[in-house]
Amino acid sequence: GAVVSQHPSWVICKSGTSVKIECRSLDFQATTMFWYRQFPKQSLMLMATSNEGSKATYEQGVEKDKFLINHASLTLSTLTVTSAHPEDSSFYICSARVQGVYGYTFGSGTRLTVV
């Protein structure tokens, strides 16, 4: 089945540094990738939608300059958290829409801790 590989699974970084999270579709082409953030005991909140070769569309309240999304190929999308702060600590998950499949495939998530 369609698999999305997400790395790293967890990362600790210092405040002020940048962190890149990668999501790769292993056996299909992901034309659309979604990026979510999930705080403890909370639901998934959509941050942005990216289409291959296009600029990402960000949800209201999400800072475009802070959360940089690149979807340069049909198999790779990246989220870079720039100048990270402790309040950015969260669980970040990517999801891909699979052509011909009704559901969406999710990555395994990245737990970011900013200290």
Added chain:
Amino acid sequence: QKEVEQDPGPLSVPEGAIVSLNCTYSNSAFQYFMWYRQYSRKGPELLMYTYSSGNKEDGRFTAQVDKSSKYISLFIRDSQPSDSATYLCARKGGSNYKLTFGKGTLLTVNP
């Protein structure tokens, strides 16, 4: 009013029990509904996908949509400890393919 409402629980049941998980939604234009299971510190995995009203069964899982009351349900028969997880309902938007999730219900099945 949020688009998808879900009781976060937690819900604790004995092994073998029938579990009922429910969500309500506000927009009658919604057509596609999904149930995801999420284990701790993992990404969600799709359990069931439904369109329009009625029931859909897959093994021990049954998804039900009642469009007249804007109610979606997931039933788990013969629940197992391995079913312990957070269950998220979701609806898919129109042309933008975005998913909107409920808060999720934390289920614990006790052996």
